[in-house]
Amino acid sequence: MSEIEKGSTVEGRVPYQAISERSPLKLPGGARIAVWTIVNVEHWRPTAPMPRTVLPPPMGQPLLPDIPNWAWHEYGMRVGFWRFLDVLGSRGLRATFAVNGSACRAYERACRAAHDAKWEFIGHGFVQKPMHRIEDQSAAIFDTIRAIKDFTGTAPRGWESPGLTETDETADLLAEAGIEYVCDWVLDDQPVPIRTKTRSLTSIPYTVEINDVVMSAVQQQPSDEILRRGRDQFDRLYLEGAKRPRVMAISIHPYLTGVPHRIGYLEKLYDHILGHDGVLMWTGAEILDWYLGQIATASIQAE
Template identity: 80%
Template structure:
């Protein structure tokens, strides 16, 4: 079962609007830091799918759910490799949000991400809400162990499956040595969160420029990630003149990695890279910048 209840959500952080915070400065007077999160997950064909593209016949769920499992599996066979090519061709590194079990299920993809210098971030042990995990402490430890065993480095960041957290999750993550989380989609700058093991940092993530929301939930046209992502960047770049911002781009191989969407991701990156004053970073690089800025007198 889950651990005993921890702090409530509102107890984790103070309300400090961006208009009255100490000034943060990106290197070289940059305006914005952009990070890409590539999500790789373990969808069990014998369990209900985390998401579905086809409704079950007659409205009755059937297992194994071959078409919806295969929809996701396509991403690992094809879509992931498109991401690798798109990012490498532009000299970009992603943050790799990976289920711990995916390191053994998809070793070639995980090795390619590791060899490309991507940052590995914990994303649960399997793709299951944290509320449904029998032992969160063990699942977090197993995920960290799997990533460290595969890469030689402990993950510093964590994105819960579906951004789910119980009242105890943040405490358990901090106790396990996780330094930042991407679940708290409430700001455009990093913010500190309180845990019983000290501070953990929320690095700005997104449910707006996120292909699960765009393509799987809202079922927007193929070019929506470009239109929405470009508009998001343009405004954050403008606002970043007075207070630097962080933009996240969250993508999944089975969604944006398909043929009719991939060119719009390429166009989004090319739009962003056409501007000066942009830091293309990983989550850990954003964390290190933020911590350093807080120590500057």
């Protein structure tokens, strides 16, 4: 009986393995590091409690509709998103676009611009709500995949749960729905397999460290934190990548890093990264295909 069948769902899905004891991976051209950017686009409804708040409610009592906090997020979709498009496009970079299924209609113009820029679309839930609060996860996953496929013509290969939340059954449901990789398991600097009841998913290294929700909304760090922390993160992974390649994620939201006092630091971070040789600026799907190719090659060599 497998660990998952025994009920040890989390640890059974991702058995422990030290990075120093794995079969070596090789990036194309002898590169040291693959860097991917995840732009998160979410649909917040003003009639529901806000997923994040910047302004506490008067007298501590939540009020709906929550106009100031909804408008804080809405600014990102009206203005901040377009700064991301300029910053990435001017540097020839493509993002992975983690989008709520409902946002494909609510923010059709922004989603169209992301698709025109050839960004990779991945599922980010149908609405911005923890998976634990979804009455029918299977339906929500299906609705999200269908919304993205209807919009882009292609079903998403990747998934990032709202708030990185998963219940014990989420990974199984994602695998059954055809999702190939997830961002929720922030436990490594290289892709790792995740066991499910039907087939393997792949965890692509995501981040709660170089993530503006953590830096700006939760920890309330200064505006330049994404540059200071991001640069240090990159420099260390680049150094280590000389022996074993690493993956670095940069996770950004239009209402946070897309504001005027932060966007310049994101530009400086990209310019620092692009000033190094041996760097691949990839999407999640490109990282997945590289990793699966490495695994297939290693399997053939072992036979």
